[in-house]
Amino acid sequence: MTRARAGFWPTGRRSLLVVFCALAAAFILSPLLIIILNSFNSAAYSPFPPPGLSLHWYRNLLSGTGDFGPAALYTLALACLSTLVSVTVGTLASHVLQRRRFRGSELVRAGLLMPIVLPKILLGVGLFVFFSQAHIYGSLWSLALTHALISLPFVVAIVSAALVGADPSLEEASRDLGAGGLRTFWLVTFPQIRTAMITSALFAFIVSADQLESTILLTRPGRTTLPVAMYNYVLQYQDPTIAALSSLVIAVSAVLVILAGILLRRGDTVSVLGRAERGATR
Amino acid sequence: MNSATALTVDQPAARVRGARRRGWGAFTLLSPALALVTFACLIPMLIFLRFSFLTFSGGKLYDVYSLGAYRTFLTSAYYHQVLLDTLWIGALVTVLTLVIGYPLAYAMWLAKPLPRGLLGVIVFMPLLVSEVVRTYGFQVLLSDDGPVNWLIEHGTGSSDPVPLLFNRTGVVIALVHVTLPLVVFPIYSSLRRVEPSLREAAEDLGARWSTFLRRVVIPLSLPGVVAGAEITATVALGSFVTPSLLGGGKVTILPVLIYNDTNAINWPAAAVSGLLLMIIAVLIVLAFQRLSRTSEVA
Numbered sequence: 178m179t180r181a182r183a184g185f186w187p188t189g190r191r192s193l194l195v196v197f198c199a200l201a202a203a204f205i206l207s208p209l210l211i212i213i214l215n216s217f218n219s220a221a222y223s224p225f226p227p228p229g230l231s232l233h234w235y236r237n238l239l240s241g242t243g244d245f246g247p248a249a250l251y252t253l254a255l256a257c258l259s260t261l262v263s264v265t266v267g268t269l270a271s272h273v274l275q276r277r278r279f280r281g282s283e284l285v286r287a288g289l290l291m292p293i294v295l296p297k298i299l300l301g302v303g304l305f306v307f308f309s310q311a312h313i314y315g316s317l318w319s320l321a322l323t324h325a326l327i328s329l330p331f332v333v334a335i336v337s338a339a340l341v342g343a344d345p346s347l348e349e350a351s352r353d354l355g356a357g358g359l360r361t362f363w364l365v366t367f368p369q370i371r372t373a374m375i376t377s378a379l380f381a382f383i384v385s386a387d388q389l390e391s392t393i394l395l396t397r398p399g400r401t402t403l404p405v406a407m408y409n410y411v412l413q414y415q416d417p418t419i420a421a422l423s424s425l426v427i428a429v430s431a432v433l434v435i436l437a438g439i440l441l442r443r444g445d446t447v448s449v450l451g452r453a454e455r456g457a458t459r
Numbered sequence: 460m461n462s463a464t465a466l467t468v469d470q471p472a473a474r475v476r477g478a479r480r481r482g483w484g485a486f487t488l489l490s491p492a493l494a495l496v497t498f499a500c501l502i503p504m505l506i507f508l509r510f511s512f513l514t515f516s517g518g519k520l521y522d523v524y525s526l527g528a529y530r531t532f533l534t535s536a537y538y539h540q541v542l543l544d545t546l547w548i549g550a551l552v553t554v555l556t557l558v559i560g561y562p563l564a565y566a567m568w569l570a571k572p573l574p575r576g577l578l579g580v581i582v583f584m585p586l587l588v589s590e591v592v593r594t595y596g597f598q599v600l601l602s603d604d605g606p607v608n609w610l611i612e613h614g615t616g617s618s619d620p621v622p623l624l625f626n627r628t629g630v631v632i633a634l635v636h637v638t639l640p641l642v643v644f645p646i647y648s649s650l651r652r653v654e655p656s657l658r659e660a661a662e663d664l665g666a667r668w669s670t671f672l673r674r675v676v677i678p679l680s681l682p683g684v685v686a687g688a689e690i691t692a693t694v695a696l697g698s699f700v701t702p703s704l705l706g707g708g709k710v711t712i713l714p715v716l717i718y719n720d721t722n723a724i725n726w727p728a729a730a731v732s733g734l735l736l737m738i739i740a741v742l743i744v745l746a747f748q749r750l751s752r753t754s755e756v757a
Binding site: 191194195197198201202204205206207208209211212215223224225226262265266267269270272273274277279285288289291292293294295296297298299300302303304305306307310322323325326329333358383386387389390393394403404407408411412415419420423426427430431433434 | 484485488489491492493495496498499500502503504506507510559562563565566569578580581582583584585586587588589590591592593594595596597598599600602604605606609633636639693696697699700704714717718721726729730733736737740741743744
């Protein structure tokens with residue numbers, strides 16, 4: 178931003194804005210910071226300030242309280258599977274919808290974006306009844322497809338936005354030179370939309386790993402996902418074991434963000450997300 | 460597909476074949492997505508619709524069609540209260556999130572790259588932490604002997620904790636936290652449309668900053684505001700984790716009610732509330748789409 182002429186730029190309000198941002202940042206970060214502090218708390222409840230510090234709750238977690246280990250592995254498998262499905266299916270659909278206009282293509286796009294506004298709890302209840310009647314209740318695949326459906330709109334929005342920026346004449350040139358559809362995609366289209374595909378995969382992964390409303394009715398006891406196990410634990414107990422686990426989850430998320438930042442260093446993530454946002458609401 | 464063929468009749472024959480093949484190809488490539496939506500969304504919704512007409516009586520579900528669930532919903536004061544609470548909490552959260560989110564996005568837009576990046580990461584971070592985790596954080600934060608009440612007691616000297624948990628206040632505070640990033644980023648991305656040349660033009664024409672803000676910046680950022688408000692309203696109306704964990708059974712909004720009814724095998728009641736929630740969500744989206752069209756013209 179270029180330097181403004183004196184008098185145009187109100188300096189007094191600027192410091193007000195800085196104070197506001199500091200307060201907002203405190204609001205945004207405080208629930209996360211208090212969890213980390215509370216995980217080292219020595220008491221079995223959550224007083225402030227903590228009476229003492231201990232690693233008791235981490236030891237408790239490692240000794241298998243709450244069975245969170247298997248739940249975490251299950252969540253990981255589910256997230257990988259559903260991400261694979263939704264990125265593949267979503268990229269195929271976005272490519273068709275972006276490159277070939279046909280009668281009803283806007284309707285199809287609206288249909289694919291619809292799950293974004295559908296309250297997840299409705300999906301959970303509807304699928305609970307459907308899966309019980311179809312006798313696939315509680316299977317890994319039924320959950321993976323559910324999660325893929327939920328992340329599909331994000332993939333379609335993000336990848337479609339990137340395809341708007343990718344030059345279709347390059348694809349036509351590739352086809353005219355005799356390359357098949359798959360080869361053209363791999364050599365011409367994919368390099369242009371790679372950032373968007375990675376972004377959408379990250380989105381899909383996070384969405385799946387964070388699903389509770391849609392999933393809480395669909396898992397069998399003893400074979401639940403991490404969010405469901407954590408929800409059930411918080412409902413029953415108030416001790417900081419859950420704070421220790423949450424701190425670990427926050428640490429893993431932080432590592433993921435840093436990794437994503439390195440992966441996406443070349444692409445402007447904010448602009449990809451911005452374009453996707455506009456694409457989703459259009 | 461027919462139109463694609465018709466458009467290319469005067470092309471060489473190979474082209475026509477190509478067009479036809481690609482037309483079928485389009486359907487083949489789309490079919491996985493359509494199958495997924497049908498299997499995981501359409502069929503459950505149809506089942507939902509059917510269940511809303513079944514009969515629930517004396518704690519048991521009967522395979523008999525009736526309008527009982529609809530009648531209960533229309534006449535029961537409890538359901539009306541839940542509906543009002545749902546709408547009120549949704550509206551309150553949307554307004555509060557916009558009031559906090561707009562200045563944040565505006566600050567990101569004004570800031571130099573480094574503080575902008577920092578602010579962006581801070582705003583984005585909660586999205587990566589599960590809603591259950593964040594809600595647990597608020598349970599600790601807002602409890603009677605938590606940090607917020609500790610601050611209030613040391614600041615005002617009173618020894619009575621302010622009840623922030625297991626009531627509407629806590630639920631609204633936590634929902635604003637959940638929806639904040641969903642508002643900041645759309646507004647920020649629409650603010651980026653305000654090019655530096657526009658500011659220079661305003662400056663050259665002798666406009667003050669406040670005039671520039673009112674006449675240029677805010678109108679251009681309206682599409683982002685509308686998009687953010689739309690996402691916030693749908694998320695707040697459909698939220699379950701936050702009201703169920705922070706409401707402590709005292710704050711019942713539609714999604715919580717649906718979950719409770721499903722667990723009580725009162726599927727017809729859950730289906731009726733669910734359909735109502737869906738209708739509200741669709742109405743909100745339609746209203747905001749209309750708003751977004753007018754905001755883009757402005």
